[in-house]
Amino acid sequence: MISSLTTTTTQQTQHLHGESPPGDDITILNAEEAFLPPLFDLHRRFPRLRIVLEHCTTAAAVEAVKACGPNVVGTITPHHMLITIDNWANDPFNYCKPVAKLPADRLALITTAASGNPKFFLGTDSAPHALSAKRGGGDGMGKCAAGVFTQPYATQLVLDAFEGAVEKGILKSEALSRDVLTGFLGEFGRKFYGEPASKRKIRITAGQDRIMEALKFGKDEEKIVPFRRKEPVYTLEWI
Amino acid sequence: MISSLTTTTTQQTQHLHGESPPGDDITILNAEEAFLPPLFDLHRRFPRLRIVLEHCTTAAAVEAVKACGPNVVGTITPHHMLITIDNWANDPFNYCKPVAKLPADRLALITTAASGNPKFFLGTDSAPHALSAKRGGGDGMGKCAAGVFTQPYATQLVLDAFEGAVEKGILKSEALSRDVLTGFLGEFGRKFYGEPASKRKIRITAGQDRIMEALKFGKDEEKIVPFRRKEPVYTLEWI
Numbered sequence: 001m002i003s004s005l006t007t008t009t010t011q012q013t014q015h016l017h018g019e020s021p022p023g024d025d026i027t028i029l030n031a032e033e034a035f036l037p038p039l040f041d042l043h044r045r046f047p048r049l050r051i052v053l054e055h056c057t058t059a060a061a062v063e064a065v066k067a068c069g070p071n072v073v074g075t076i077t078p079h080h081m082l083i084t085i086d087n088w089a090n091d092p093f094n095y096c097k098p099v100a101k102l103p104a105d106r107l108a109l110i111t112t113a114a115s116g117n118p119k120f121f122l123g124t125d126s127a128p129h130a131l132s133a134k135r136g137g138g139d140g141m142g143k144c145a146a147g148v149f150t151q152p153y154a155t156q157l158v159l160d161a162f163e164g165a166v167e168k169g170i171l172k173s174e175a176l177s178r179d180v181l182t183g184f185l186g187e188f189g190r191k192f193y194g195e196p197a198s199k200r201k202i203r204i205t206a207g208q209d210r211i212m213e214a215l216k217f218g219k220d221e222e223k224i225v226p227f228r229r230k231e232p233v234y235t236l237e238w239i
Numbered sequence: 240m241i242s243s244l245t246t247t248t249t250q251q252t253q254h255l256h257g258e259s260p261p262g263d264d265i266t267i268l269n270a271e272e273a274f275l276p277p278l279f280d281l282h283r284r285f286p287r288l289r290i291v292l293e294h295c296t297t298a299a300a301v302e303a304v305k306a307c308g309p310n311v312v313g314t315i316t317p318h319h320m321l322i323t324i325d326n327w328a329n330d331p332f333n334y335c336k337p338v339a340k341l342p343a344d345r346l347a348l349i350t351t352a353a354s355g356n357p358k359f360f361l362g363t364d365s366a367p368h369a370l371s372a373k374r375g376g377g378d379g380m381g382k383c384a385a386g387v388f389t390q391p392y393a394t395q396l397v398l399d400a401f402e403g404a405v406e407k408g409i410l411k412s413e414a415l416s417r418d419v420l421t422g423f424l425g426e427f428g429r430k431f432y433g434e435p436a437s438k439r440k441i442r443i444t445a446g447q448d449r450i451m452e453a454l455k456f457g458k459d460e461e462k463i464v465p466f467r468r469k470e471p472v473y474t475l476e477w478i
Contacts, residue, residue, distance in 0.1 A: 025342055027325050029268075086266050089327075089338060090383040092375070099328060103264055131379055136331070140374045141453075141464055144329040214380075225380055 013050040013193070018061065019098055028099050029085075032057055036064045043068045050192075055080065055125045057098045059108035065119055073192055075123025076109050076184075078157035079148050079227055082164075092134040093225050096127065097146040110165045113158070116180040121189035122158060126151035128224045131214070148227040153211055155185055156234040157227070159204060200238060207235040252289040252432070257300065258337055267338050268324075271296055275303045282307045289431075294319065294364045296337045298347035304358055312431055314362025315348050315423075317396035318387050318466055321403075331373040332464050335366065336385040349404045352397070355419040360428040361397060365390040367463045370453070387466040392450055394424055395473040396466070398443060439477060446474040 018039060019031035026034050043051065047069060056062055056074040065074040079096065084106050088094035100106070112120050127147025136142040150157055165171040186198055211233045214223040257278060258270035265273050282290065286308060295301055295313040304313040318335065323345050327333035339345070351359050366386025375381040389396055404410040425437055450472045453462040 022325060027323060027341060028328055029324055029341070084266060085268055086261060089267055090334065090385060092331075092383070093380070095329065102266060102268070135374050135379045140370055140379075141332070141468070144331070146329060229380070 013052060015052045015054055017055070017098075018053050028097070029101065032098050032101075033060045036060060039064060039072075040068070043072055047071065052123075052192075054123055055098060056109065056120075057101050058105045062108050062112045062120070066117070070119070073119045073121070073188075075125075075189075076113050076120055077123060077125045078150050078154050078161065081106065081109050081113060081161035082157060082228075092144040093227060093229070094148060095134075095144055095146055096125070096148045107165075107170065110161055111171065113184050114162060114165070114171050114175055114180060116177075116183060118183060118188040118191065120184065121187075121192070122154065122185050123189075124150055124154045126154065128215070128217075130217075130222050131225055132222065134225065149215070149224050150227045153226065153228070153233055153236075155202065156204065156236055158185065159234060203237045203239045205235045205237075209233050209235045252291060254291045254293055256294070256337075257292045267336070268340065271337050272299045275299060278303060278311075279307070282311055286310065291362075291431075293362055294337060295348065295359075296340050297344045301347050301351045301359070305356070309358070312358045312360070312427075314364075314428075315352050315359055316362060316364045317389050317393050317400065320345065320348050320352060320400035321396060321467075331383040332466060332468070333387060334373075334383055334385055335364070335387045346404075346409065349400055350410065352423050353401060353404070353410050353414055353419060355416075355422060357422060357427040357430065359423065360431070361393065361424050362428075363389055363393045365393065367454070367456075369456075369461050370464055371461065373464065388454075388463050389466045392465065392467075392472055392475075394441065394475055395443065397424065398473060442476045442478045444474045444476075448472050448474045 016039070018035040020026050020034035020038070022031070039051070039053065042049070048071060051072045053061060053065055053072065053074040055077050056065065057080050062074065065072055079094070080100050083094050083100045084103050085100060088096070088100055094100070126149055128149045128151070129145040129147050132138065133145035136144060162171060162176055166173045166176070190197060209232070211226055211228050211231050213229050214225050216223045255278070257274040259265050259273035259277070261270070278290070278292065281288070287310060290311045292300060292304055292311065292313040294316050295304065296319050301313065304311055318333070319339050322333050322339040323342050324339060327335070327339055333339070365388055367388045367390070368384040368386050371377065372384035375383060401410060401415055405412045429436060448471070450465055450467050450470050452468050453464050455462045
């Protein structure tokens with residue numbers, strides 16, 4: 001089963017898109033959970049292999065990463081911290097693989113990202129698909145490409161997710177310390193990959209910014225529609 | 240909660256789109272199951288009220304209808320007998336509300352439709368949305384209209400679903416008697432609504448027919464894309 005997965009190896013680290021292939025009882029909804037037994041097996045057989053379970057979308061995946069040793073970590077995307085199945089069902093610009101799951105899963109991702117556990121850090125999985133690919137190709141009758149485009153707004157979207165959880169009483173704002181935020185947004189990942197700590201800083205301010213409606217590219221009228229287009233967003237500056 | 244539902248009353252019969260409104264723990268995946276306690280409550284309080292739970296999509300809904308008295312029946316669509324969540328996630332022409340659920344749910348719909356239980360009969364819920372509405376409106380950036388267009392092929396699609404289940408060993412072909420087929424496809428419904436039995440007949444043959452690619456309508460280049468466009472389909476004739 002492992003051999004059929006999308007994997008990337010960097011610096012002796014295995015990056016896994018952890019979903020089992022479709023089958024009689026495997027759907028896009030439980031494909032990630034179905035992959036957890038093979039993940040445990042892989043980790044048991046190769047305990048020194050460094051594994052990144054990319055874009056965790058379920059409470060089960062988060063718990064699995066926690067249950068493994070320090071060589072197994074997980075990334076979490078901004079969009080999976082913000083949406084559930086209801087958001088992508090009728091909206092291709094929220095549709096990605098693995099698909100966003102249930103409210104309890106989203107909650108688990110947010111609380112894990114806010115926990116300061118260095119086994120979890122941001123991985124955007126941002127995918128700049130063309131509008132036409134999102135809309136079924138030239139005749140509009142094909143399938144929808146999977147992926148959401150968040151890259152310019154990744155940090156701000158994570159903060160939005162945290163803020164929403166604070167407003168709902170799910171997180172306490174004092175839990176979101178500078179160490180927790182910088183750890184999840186970058187330092188936990190840098191440490192795992194053996195990179196030195198970043199010396200650059202960002203400043204986030206609440207202003208009048210909105211997410212762009214679309215990003216033009218290439219020839220013709222092709223464009224990329226970002227996640228949460230036109231919605232208010234924090235302003236981010238490198239300082 | 241009942242007052243917020245989509246309902247239609249005909250001949251003292253209440254037709255319910257049985258999904259609870261979205262909420263913290265209610266998604267499009269469990270909205271139908273969440274509606275079953277209100278359904279039981281309605282039936283308990285008004286046992287003589289004739290209720291049609293339209294377009295059942297889950298094993299739970301089927302079991303709920305069975306558990307109620309004879310005044311509560313359920314309809315099943317052809318498309319819910321053929322698809323699951325994986326089929327609509329990236330394909331707007333398979334996207335409808337209630338959404339198609341999991342393989343076990345699809346199986347329950349097929350076996351129920353083939354059981355000869357007069358509490359269940361075909362209801363197509365066919366919805367001829369324009370291609371543009373399926374593709375997010377004029378700029379292609381809006382949401383996808385919910386509904387699939389099956390009407391010209393409803394009978395043939397049901398037979399396809401049955402045939403697939405026979406091929407997989409889930410149904411025995413001898414279970415699909417003329418009474419079972421005519422009952423599910425029409426007579427159980429006519430009886431429930433107090434209509435006389437139909438005197439018209441159809442003939443189904445295996446030929447070279449394929450489902451149309453698109454149905455043109457209105458002005459401009461507007462069209463409707465049917466469910467399973469261009470796929471082989473039985474030929475149906477009224478005789």
